[in-house]
Amino acid sequence: MRRTALWLTALAAALVFALPGAAEAQNTRSWVSGTGNDAQPCSRTQPCLTFGGAFAKTNAGGEINCLDSADFGVVSITRAVTIDCTGVEAAVEGVNVNAGATDVVTLRGLDFDGQGISANGAVFLNGAALHIENCVFRDYNGASEGFGIAFTPNASAELFVSDTVLTHNGSAFDGGAVLVRAQVGDVTKAIFNRVDAQDNFFGFKAQGTGSSGAVINMTIRDSVSAGNRSNGIVGTTSAGGAAIVMMIDRSTSSHNAAGFGVIADGPETTIRIGNMSIAGNINGVGVSNGGVLQSYGTNQINGNSSDGIASLTPIGLH
Structure with missing residues (x-):
């Protein structure tokens, strides 16, 4: 009940501060606390209660920090900002980024918890770039989809994710840890x-x-996709759709219950793999509908019900 109340408080704060005549942003650095109040100035000695309240009082390019461990609700981000709660178990139910074309947003040290009722964790619609560092995303499975990270920009943009864990996201039929899309004619980059x-x-x-x-350039490195209910790593497009170019290096896709460890689907999809471990899946690797899966010949693909190595196209080391 307390988490739901905080969510409603944060949403109300975001709406109030968006109204004409609302308090203008003024802080270079703002603070939140589980004992704070959004009517306060969000200073270190008088912190706010929610990220929404703190964001409304933070200048473009400013930073929001956490004084203690609490649930700080949801926040809609419309300008450049950093939310950094490193070292504090700061919970957030959702972040929606709909910022300006040159705005960069950084989310660091946050515990995203959908509680099984929220649709998506971090949603990116507009902005120049989103950086996600040292975060956890869990239990975003309250909708037909449901992704921990849904990077679906309306213009060319970049996503950078590091040192992050995503678990138990997606419904019984769709959704998952990470979704990356591109709109018509745009270039989306994700690392x-x-x-x-x-x-x-x-x-x-x-x-x-x-x-x-459109073009989706995606790189996955030193990462793991394991124990998922469908494909571990998938690039999928249609004839005339976005070109997907994906590089996977020094990573693992294992013990995924259905689908493939790695699959390239669609005539505009090219996935290149090197130094990968792919084991324990129903299908190790595969292609469909004209997709291309290229291998540098440095992978370990064994122990799947079907390894699928015949689907690989050799590519030389350079």
Whole structure:
């Protein structure tokens, strides 16, 4: 009940501060606390209660920090900001980024908890770039989809995720840890370093269907996709859809219950793999509908019900 009340308080704060005549942002650095109050100035000695309340009082390019461990609700971000709660178990139910074309947003040290009722954790619609560092995303499975991270920009943008864990996201039929999309004619770039996707529906998913002229460039490195209910790592698009170019290096996709460890689906999809461990899946690797899966010949693909190595196209080391 307290978490629901905090969610409603945060939403109300966001709406109030968005109204004409609301208090203008003024802090370079703002603070939140579980004992704070959004009517306060969000200083270290008089902190706010929610991220929504603190954001309303933080200047563009400013920073929000946490004084203690609490649930700080939801927040809609419309300008450049950093939310950094490193060293504090700071919970957040959701972050929606709909910022300006040159705005960069950083989320660091946050515990995203959908509680089984929220649809998505971090949603990116507009902005230049989103950085997610040292975060946890769990239990976003309250909708037909449900992703820990849904990076679906309306213009060209970049996503950087590092040292992050995503678990138990997605419904029984869709959703998962990470979704990356691109709109018609745009270029979306996504880089994942040391990211673990465990016990989701999908692990990592790049979706380009219907986005003509778009490009999704995606790199996964030193990461794990394991124990998911469907594909561990998938790039899927349609004829005339976005071109998906994915590089996977020094990573593992294992023990995914259905689908593939890695699959390239659609004629505009090319996935390149090197130094990967792919084991314990129903299908190790595969291609469908004209997709291309290229291997540098440095992978360990064994112990799957079907390894699928015949689907690999050799590519030389350079």
